[in-house]
Amino acid sequence: DVKVTQSSRYLVKRTGEKVFLECVQDMDHENMFWYRQDPGLGLRLIYFSYDVKMKEKGDIPEGYSVSREKKERFSLILESASTNQTSMYLCASSLAGDRDTQYFGPGTRLTVL
Amino acid sequence: RKEVEQDPGPFNVPEGATVAFNCTYSNSASQSFFWYRQDCRKEPKLLMSVYSSGNEDGRFTAQLNRASQYISLLIRDSKLSDSATYLCVVNRPNDYKLSFGAGTTVTVRA
Numbered sequence: 001d002v003k004v005t006q007s008s009r010y011l012v013k014r015t016g017e018k019v020f021l022e023c024v025q026d027m028d029h030e031n032m033f034w035y036r037q038d039p040g041l042g043l044r045l046i047y048f049s050y051d052v053k054m055k056e057k058g059d060i061p062e063g064y065s066v067s068r069e070k071k072e073r074f075s076l077i078l079e080s081a082s083t084n085q086t087s088m089y090l091c092a093s094s095l096a097g098d099r100d101t102q103y104f105g106p107g108t109r110l111t112v113l
Numbered sequence: 114r115k116e117v118e119q120d121p122g123p124f125n126v127p128e129g130a131t132v133a134f135n136c137t138y139s140n141s142a143s144q145s146f147f148w149y150r151q152d153c154r155k156e157p158k159l160l161m162s163v164y165s166s167g168n169e170d171g172r173f174t175a176q177l178n179r180a181s182q183y184i185s186l187l188i189r190d191s192k193l194s195d196s197a198t199y200l201c202v203v204n205r206p207n208d209y210k211l212s213f214g215a216g217t218t219v220t221v222r223a
Binding site: 090 | 117145147155156157158162200202204209210211212213214215216
């Protein structure tokens with residue numbers, strides 16, 4: 001069974017803080033994704049990585065950066081958190097040849113005050 | 114226009130009932146279609162892929178209508194455990210990423 005874990009289930013930060021969200025997968029997947037999920041908007045892709053040190057912007061990358069130093073770990077960084085970044089953040093992974101079947105982590109609910 | 118649109122519901126149905134709902138997609142070049150299921154406060158999980166000819170997985174039937182650009186999900190003999198939000202997911206042929214609908218919520222009552 002694929003397991004995707006995220007470092008925190010709930011996180012509360014203050015405006016302007018630097019925030020790190022960590023994601024680890026144990027199935028040797030090449031692709032990893034960061035999404036945010038907001039009511040009425042569905043999941044929106046923030047960043048995507050298809051290999052170590054490789055990344056691509058998704059649909060809403062502004063205000064975020066990512067790091068993939070090891071294959072199993074994909075980090076999302078909020079350089080200076082803002083209240084409009086309050087959201088559910090979901091990490092996912094998939095095999096190189098199958099971007100469509102994605103396995104999700106449990107999510108991190110981030111609140112920025 | 115959103116890439117994938119769904120009726121948010123909720124669809125409230127009694128146990129044993131049949132419930133069906135659709136989603137529409139905007140990109141006629143999309144080739145892959147899926148239903149993901151998301152339980153309350155949990156992560157999305159792949160429920161089933163949707164094939165051109167339609168497909169069944171137990172009590173779940175998915176259909177694709179390319180001409181009208183919609184996919185559907187039908188749940189027969191609903192169980193309490195079917196209560197969830199169902200996400201319609203469509204691939205984006207230009208960049209090989211996925212577009213997610215906002216979800217349709219189904220609540221099955223005893």
